[in-house]
Amino acid sequence: MASRLNPYISFDGDARQAMEFYKSVLGGTLNVSTYGEFGSETPPGYADKLMHAMLETPSGYTLMGSDNPPGMEHRAGSNFSVSLSGDDAAELRGYWEKLAQAGTVAVPLEKQMWGDVFGMVTDRFGITWMVNITEQG
Numbered sequence: 001m002a003s004r005l006n007p008y009i010s011f012d013g014d015a016r017q018a019m020e021f022y023k024s025v026l027g028g029t030l031n032v033s034t035y036g037e038f039g040s041e042t043p044p045g046y047a048d049k050l051m052h053a054m055l056e057t058p059s060g061y062t063l064m065g066s067d068n069p070p071g072m073e074h075r076a077g078s079n080f081s082v083s084l085s086g087d088d089a090a091e092l093r094g095y096w097e098k099l100a101q102a103g104t105v106a107v108p109l110e111k112q113m114w115g116d117v118f119g120m121v122t123d124r125f126g127i128t129w130m131v132n133i134t135e136q137g
Contacts, residue, residue: 012074015050028057076126085132
């Protein structure tokens with residue numbers, strides 16, 4: 001297997017809900033492991049929290065995430081964004097519409113000066129997504 005670069009998102013207790021939401025947007029298979037599955041060293045109140053989650057989609061995307069362990073500071077979405085790009089306009093517009101529900105649109109999904117259709121939205125979990133639809137020439 002070749003090396004891969006995957007976005008990994010840390011959550012403040014709502015990783016399961018967020019990863020299930022992303023599965024509803026992107027499709028695919030979601031595998032989760034809880035802190036409680038790894039024995040007696042589980043921090044109090046963390047048995048059902050996600051220690052690791054991985055979503056693998058039919059389009060070849062992989063998204064990982066987890067709930068922060070106790071004592072680790074959480075900074076929702078302030079240091080990265082997730083980019084979805086390609087030339088399948090229908091697929092990408094579908095993702096956009098679902099991500100924008102209850103989210104905040106920073107840049108509407110529309111034709112940009114470089115010729116592509118682009119938009120930026122912060123979803124209801126505080127994660128910023130950039131969607132770029134390549135114009136076919």
